[in-house]
């Protein structure tokens with residue numbers, strides 16, 4: 001089974017029973033397998049005879065939890081059950097199984113000190129959460145989150161929306177989550193990383209049948225896939241596949257990247273993009289900027305060829321790839337930036353030059369009537385949620401509330417490859433399933449890291465399709481962020497990524 005596929009919650013909810021039936025199982029047996037998978041995880045993280053508190057909600061997530069209590073007790077754990085009244089038929093059957101074995105149940109309305117337990121099993125709410133968490137659910141989730149006691153969440157942390165990865169008011173912050181049958185987007189993007197803890201997929205031995213019956217939404221950008229993308233180059237490319245051992249190369253071999261940005265006071269953005277392009281292996285990098293920024297950019301990084309846009313416009317003719325936007329400037333009265341933007345876009349569209357649009361490059365796109373203009377199929381847009389909101393005419397919160405829908409809409413509107421930045425970065429392109437990047441660090445949420453990503457994408461566009469380049473770059477950037485954060489997340493800055501990008505680009509696998 002390909003354990004990297006991601007399915008919408010609707011697909012999982014509508015398809016899980018058919019997959020189980022194809023494997024000769026009924027719903028109750030599937031639930032029992034889910035519970036067994038959770039007990040196996042418990043045995044790894046806290047061996048018996050630990051004291052566990054099992055929280056059971058009204059639906060089938062609660063049903064899983066009732067069976068967890070039963071099996072954990074059989075495995076010599078000391079299980080205490082706190083439960084809502086079971087509503088679903090399966091949850092009733094599962095509750096009956098517990099009652100036959102032990103019978104003691106504490107009502108969810110009561111209070112209990114959680115500190116006397118070693119672990120909590122969270123089966124309050126699963127993928128059927130349908131509204132904001134309130135009442136006793138809210139109180140219990142607050143209690144768990146305020147205590148230091150580790151939590152194992154069944155299927156998804158209670159309260160987290162399994163499509164958006166956003167808490168419905170609030171959600172359990174789990175140490176571990178064991179999710180059933182297949183990955184859901186809400187475990188992988190948005191705020192998910194703050195809630196899910198370590199993720200385990202339990203396919204309950206029906207994953208293969210499920211995969212055969214259902215179509216996926218996307219797949220996880222695994223290390224293996226990313227490493228392969230970092231190696232792969234198009235046959236017609238100037239980049240030789242075995243470049244590591246190739247001696248007979250010149251600076252044009254790895255492409256000429258032209259970065260356009262660096263308005264007054266924003267030279268740093270163009271510098272970082274240029275440095276990232278150099279450090280990810282570009283042979284030649286030109287920066288076309290505002291005349292006031294020329295000297296500082298050239299002095300900071302002498303390997304960059306720096307000209308004002310008016311002087312260096314001919315560089316566009318030589319460009320293998322163009323990156324438009326880092327520090328370009330955006331305000332209605334900034335006609336220089338706007339004219340530059342228009343000329344560069346026209347050039348790239350007419351000549352089919354691969355283009356990365358970032359930062360103010362995206363803001364000008366949102367400002368333009370994009371319906372009357374078409375971008376080339378070799379374009380990568382890299383919005384963060386606020387830029388995505390501007391491009392789609394909605395709020396940042398609306399983007400975060402449904403990141404999957406947002407990237408799908410951006411792909412449709414702009415017929416381009418899209419990188420929707422933010423925790424759980426998504427990458428997608430027309431007629432392709434989405435990539436979900438699980439790598440990264442909150443250290444990347446600082447000024448300038450987006451400029452670095454732009455430089456990496458631009459370089460990797462030489463010899464790769466836009467979606468391959470974008471996915472490989474997102475992974476490389478995320479890995480560099482993780483490594484940088486090993487020295488302490490706080491205080492990590494964008495330029496800390498640069499030597500790590502070089503290191504990763506020279507790793508033996510790619």
Ligand SMILES: NC(=O)C1=CN([C@@H]2O[C@H](COP(=O)(O)OP(=O)(O)OC[C@H]3O[C@@H](n4cnc5c(N)ncnc54)[C@H](OP(=O)(O)O)[C@@H]3O)[C@@H](O)[C@H]2O)[C@@H](O)CC1
Nearest residue numbers: 031034058059060061125126127128129130131132133155
């Ligand atoms: N089907 C299968 O074979 C398998 C299913 N599996 C498991 O089932 C889970 C899905 O089960 P589910 O569909 O019963 O949904 P679930 O998440 O338990 O919640 C629904 C209940 O919660 C209630 N409720 C909703 N929101 C609420 C809120 N904010 N605050 C309070 N209450 C709220 C809602 O009430 P209602 O909206 O009806 O009033 C309803 O009573 C899935 O995540 C996985 O763990 C696995 O065992 C594999 C086999």
Ligand SMILES: [K+]
Nearest residue numbers: 125154156158
């Ligand atoms: K749960």
